[in-house]
Amino acid sequence: MRVPLLDLTAQFRPIRDEVLAVITRVCDAQQFILGAEVDAFEKEMAALLGVRHAVGVSSGTDALLAAMMALGIGPGDEVVTTTYSFFATAGCVSRLGARPVFVDIDPVTFNLDPQRTIDAITPRTKAIIPVHLYGQSAELDPILAAAAARGIHVIEDAAQAIGTTYRDRLVGGFGAFGCFSFFPSKNLGAFGDAGLVTSNDDALAERVRLMRGHGMQPKYYHRMIGGNFRIDALQAAVLRVKAPYLAGWTAARRRNAARYRALFAEAGLTEVGLPVEHDHGYHIYNQFVIRVPERDALRAHLTAQGVGTEVYYPVPFHEQECFRDLGYAPGAFPHAEAAARETLALPIYGELTDAHLRIVVDAIAAFYAR
Numbered sequence: 185m186r187v188p189l190l191d192l193t194a195q196f197r198p199i200r201d202e203v204l205a206v207i208t209r210v211c212d213a214q215q216f217i218l219g220a221e222v223d224a225f226e227k228e229m230a231a232l233l234g235v236r237h238a239v240g241v242s243s244g245t246d247a248l249l250a251a252m253m254a255l256g257i258g259p260g261d262e263v264v265t266t267t268y269s270f271f272a273t274a275g276c277v278s279r280l281g282a283r284p285v286f287v288d289i290d291p292v293t294f295n296l297d298p299q300r301t302i303d304a305i306t307p308r309t310k311a312i313i314p315v316h317l318y319g320q321s322a323e324l325d326p327i328l329a330a331a332a333a334r335g336i337h338v339i340e341d342a343a344q345a346i347g348t349t350y351r352d353r354l355v356g357g358f359g360a361f362g363c364f365s366f367f368p369s370k371n372l373g374a375f376g377d378a379g380l381v382t383s384n385d386d387a388l389a390e391r392v393r394l395m396r397g398h399g400m401q402p403k404y405y406h407r408m409i410g411g412n413f414r415i416d417a418l419q420a421a422v423l424r425v426k427a428p429y430l431a432g433w434t435a436a437r438r439r440n441a442a443r444y445r446a447l448f449a450e451a452g453l454t455e456v457g458l459p460v461e462h463d464h465g466y467h468i469y470n471q472f473v474i475r476v477p478e479r480d481a482l483r484a485h486l487t488a489q490g491v492g493t494e495v496y497y498p499v500p501f502h503e504q505e506c507f508r509d510l511g512y513a514p515g516a517f518p519h520a521e522a523a524a525r526e527t528l529a530l531p532i533y534g535e536l537t538d539a540h541l542r543i544v545v546d547a548i549a550a551f552y553a554r
């Protein structure tokens with residue numbers, strides 16, 4: 185039996201009829217751009233995430249881009265963020281002509297180190313982007329306090345963290361903006377690209393809403409230069425069907441994470457570093473990431489055994505070719521560099537059975553028994 189990293193067909197099967205019905209509904213209405221489906225989606229997402237405003241956008245990347253554009257981030261500005269995340273977090277900063285300033289991670293949680301983040305602030309710092317990596321919240325309190333004291337904006341990259349909490353509050357509403365992704369591999373996945381910007385600030389939410397549609401209001405009068413960052417009505421309709429299942433799917437991921445811990449303990453696999461849950465949040469396990477020094481050999485072994493894995497991420501931002509002109513030296517952020525060599529994501533999706541989880545752990549045990 186093979187165990188893929190992710191099997192979206194297993195999630196789709198039980199909701200197939202429901203999803204096809206809403207796709208048909210949108211096709212019958214022929215209302216593809218904004219409109220009632222998107223309005224209803226945004227109201228439901230705001231309620232789900234406990235925020236005043238939710239603006240549907242075309243992807244998680246465009247959520248970050250529109251949020252930064254709404255804050256007027258551009259040339260001369262610095263944006264402090266982790267060196268260890270998906271590319272969009274940093275790429276959007278550079279696309280706006282601002283300078284990403286990278287900081288190292290906490291080696292235990294892989295989230296950005298709050299003290300190093302504060303130390304990286306300069307008079308040019310316009311925003312800080314904490315990323316809630318793998319589905320666990322970053323340590324926000326020190327960052328929020330430092331940002332508030334200096335008038336710096338905080339944008340949460342919550343692309344991997346829908347339903348994650350920090351000190352009993354859902355992420356996405358702590359800073360100026362929260363940015364979510366509905367890329368199919370996220371806990372709530374669209375049937376293509378889609379994203380969301382959240383905010384509790386009425387004026388900022390209005391700016392992001394304008395940015396999403398070329399800064400246009402009223403029609404053909406442009407108040408600011410935005411882009412086409414709109415979510416498709418089809419995606420909004422599909423996400424409306426899937427959203428009520430999210431809590432159950434996340435609970436299943438958490439059950440699998442607990443089951444992995446029990447199986448690793450049972451097998452006596454002390455070589456494997458398991459994800460560490462900090463005590464101030466709800467981890468949604470977008471990824472279950474283990475840590476092993478012999479990562480590449482273990483990954484090759486698992487691939488040969490039919491177990492799907494992935495490396496999130498093999499190269500930190502400061503070592504990426506496209507950021508060479510920022511002048512970071514290899515060795516600049518040793519915790520992130522070690523994580524890039526040692527982390528490995530295992531299958532964690534909710535539809536995995538106990539038999540699947542056993543196959544994964546047995547295959548890892550066989551690797552260490554060689």
Ligand SMILES: *Cc1c(COP(=O)(O)O)cnc(C)c1O
Nearest residue numbers: 243244245270272343344365367
């Ligand atoms: C997925 C992801 C994004 C980008 O989302 P897309 O919808 O793929 O554009 C941004 N940041 C992080 C941390 C992500 O995991």
